[in-house]
Amino acid sequence: MHDMTERLDNHPPELIDDPQRPDVLLASGDWTFQNATILLGLLAKTVAGPKQIDALRVKKLDATGSRMLIKLQNALGLENPAVLVAPELDTLLQAVRAVSGKSKAPVDTTPPLLRMLAAIGSWVDNAWHNVLVFLAFLGQTLVSLTESLFNPRHWRVTSIIHHMQVVGLNAVPLSMLLNFMVGAVVAFLGATVLKEFGAELWVVELVGVAFFREFGVLLTAILLAGRTASAFTAQIGSMKSGEELDAIRTMGLDPIEVLVLPRIKALLLTLPLLTFLSTMAGILGGMAVCDWSLGISPEMFVNRLNDELSPRHFWLGMSKAPVFAMVIGLIGCLEGFKSESNAQSVGEHTTSSVVQCITLVILLDALAAMFFMELDL
Amino acid sequence: MSDAIIEVRGLCNRFGDYSVHENLDLDVRAGEIIGVVGGSGSGKSVLMRSILALNRPQAGTIRLLGKDALSHDPASRAFIERNTGVLFQNAALFSSLTVMENVMVPLKEHSTLPEDVMTELAMIKIRLAGLEPEAAYKLPAALSGGMRKRAGIARALALDPELLFLDEPTAGLDPISAAGFDRLILTIQKALGLTVFLITHDLDTLYTICDRVAVIADRRVLVTAPIEEVAAYDHPWIREYFHGPRGRAARTVTEMT
Numbered sequence: 132m133h134d135m136t137e138r139l140d141n142h143p144p145e146l147i148d149d150p151q152r153p154d155v156l157l158a159s160g161d162w163t164f165q166n167a168t169i170l171l172g173l174l175a176k177t178v179a180g181p182k183q184i185d186a187l188r189v190k191k192l193d194a195t196g197s198r199m200l201i202k203l204q205n206a207l208g209l210e211n212p213a214v215l216v217a218p219e220l221d222t223l224l225q226a227v228r229a230v231s232g233k234s235k236a237p238v239d240t241t242p243p244l245l246r247m248l249a250a251i252g253s254w255v256d257n258a259w260h261n262v263l264v265f266l267a268f269l270g271q272t273l274v275s276l277t278e279s280l281f282n283p284r285h286w287r288v289t290s291i292i293h294h295m296q297v298v299g300l301n302a303v304p305l306s307m308l309l310n311f312m313v314g315a316v317v318a319f320l321g322a323t324v325l326k327e328f329g330a331e332l333w334v335v336e337l338v339g340v341a342f343f344r345e346f347g348v349l350l351t352a353i354l355l356a357g358r359t360a361s362a363f364t365a366q367i368g369s370m371k372s373g374e375e376l377d378a379i380r381t382m383g384l385d386p387i388e389v390l391v392l393p394r395i396k397a398l399l400l401t402l403p404l405l406t407f408l409s410t411m412a413g414i415l416g417g418m419a420v421c422d423w424s425l426g427i428s429p430e431m432f433v434n435r436l437n438d439e440l441s442p443r444h445f446w447l448g449m450s451k452a453p454v455f456a457m458v459i460g461l462i463g464c465l466e467g468f469k470s471e472s473n474a475q476s477v478g479e480h481t482t483s484s485v486v487q488c489i490t491l492v493i494l495l496d497a498l499a500a501m502f503f504m505e506l507d508l
Numbered sequence: 509m510s511d512a513i514i515e516v517r518g519l520c521n522r523f524g525d526y527s528v529h530e531n532l533d534l535d536v537r538a539g540e541i542i543g544v545v546g547g548s549g550s551g552k553s554v555l556m557r558s559i560l561a562l563n564r565p566q567a568g569t570i571r572l573l574g575k576d577a578l579s580h581d582p583a584s585r586a587f588i589e590r591n592t593g594v595l596f597q598n599a600a601l602f603s604s605l606t607v608m609e610n611v612m613v614p615l616k617e618h619s620t621l622p623e624d625v626m627t628e629l630a631m632i633k634i635r636l637a638g639l640e641p642e643a644a645y646k647l648p649a650a651l652s653g654g655m656r657k658r659a660g661i662a663r664a665l666a667l668d669p670e671l672l673f674l675d676e677p678t679a680g681l682d683p684i685s686a687a688g689f690d691r692l693i694l695t696i697q698k699a700l701g702l703t704v705f706l707i708t709h710d711l712d713t714l715y716t717i718c719d720r721v722a723v724i725a726d727r728r729v730l731v732t733a734p735i736e737e738v739a740a741y742d743h744p745w746i747r748e749y750f751h752g753p754r755g756r757a758a759r760t761v762t763e764m765t
Binding site: 476 | 590602603604619620621622625628629631632633635636647648649665667668695698699700701
């Protein structure tokens, strides 16, 4: 049996010309991975000449050390059996020799310009393909949605309620806090600018219009894009890599009906509710600043809102909530389906789903703003 | 000084009220292949995770290569990590890296060798594990289950460790691949002089390559001995395991060959 301490001690490797025998290189010490850097140094220093390598005094040899011995032999241009090792180490040396043949990494010989053009081409093709896939997915989901409306057995109420809690209820504190603070900031900005004209009272309209029409729904949608779309993608993506989607299909179930519809329905139901709460929080933030720094009391604030603002602003804002819910749900789920069975891909698609959702939400909001403006609403 | 390369004493592992190990002792000798068997949920993997410090036991000592495996001392941790290779049950290859890059991960972390030397060493490990050089540039997803496990072995061998841990290496392989994998383990162990800690359910593996077998039951190691002695041990689980229909078949085949 080996003694543990001796086994674990490290003996630096050496490589010298044998003083007794000319033409013989004498190797000793531990030829191991741990000493690989030293070994490379020794190998670099050897010059052609020796006819034999005597490694009988090598104490410890591992695969790395064996490879170094073979490299040395090749560098000196020696034929077998030019390397002598202790019999118990010979198996290893032979095993490593057997797998030491030359093998080259495949090299890409395409010119760089062509590769760049190919990359751009495949990017464009990919983008177009993504648009088609999104439209197909939208269509498929709408068909399933319509079908499930007439078929109470497929409502999956438990699942919907679960997602409503995760997507909606759990996001209430964060969403309200965010909107409250943005409401306060908008009021501050308004106050600073409007003071110059002595029109501080108009801050009420500013905060009201901003939150009823735009900020309430937009901020909530952006928050959910970050919070929910990413979760959907990661959930479905990891289910896909665990072959769970295939299991669903083989059981005769439709992944869209089982996974996508409950999520989208939950979003369609909760995003408007969340938007309402967030809008109120934003107004509250504005009201707080008005009371604190402009001397507009909450009663005055509410009265002025009532007198000056028509309810249509509120309904315009709310009308966008279901559209944003659809966008977030669809992209979140679709990116999950698109991811491949590895961690890298799930990560990439999660990022992509958040980026797409936020971009689309802001884009749609801008289009809607222009549309309603043209209609004089 | 003890010649045990792994020495477990009085190990206790509990999860909440559920106790997996109570006063478990185990010795693994240098240069042997030890097979660890036990029913599902008997704590084979927990034992391996404890030895690898992936799981902190409630009580007990574990010495690995003469060092305290449970200490937080960075030097002894680094020493242990450099000298142990692990093949997890599903190979646990990094899915976004090629086989070659997978094998290079530990090399890059633990050495300052030039890139081309590292590639060369990685290729040797990949071929020692029985993979064709072409497989080195593939992603794990493009490999079959057996090839993934071989790639996992290559990564475990990257640093030329003293100790190799294998968690159910033949699970999920067809019998021919499983037999091939057994031979591979034996060849590598003989050539590199490794100590192998092997968790398995596979009776063929136990009969063909294990020097000794440790049976975990009743929250401790019941017996550690060559397989004939273990099979003769009187315990309900061991009787059921070795003398059930599958056990008999495996034994007969081994006696015939």
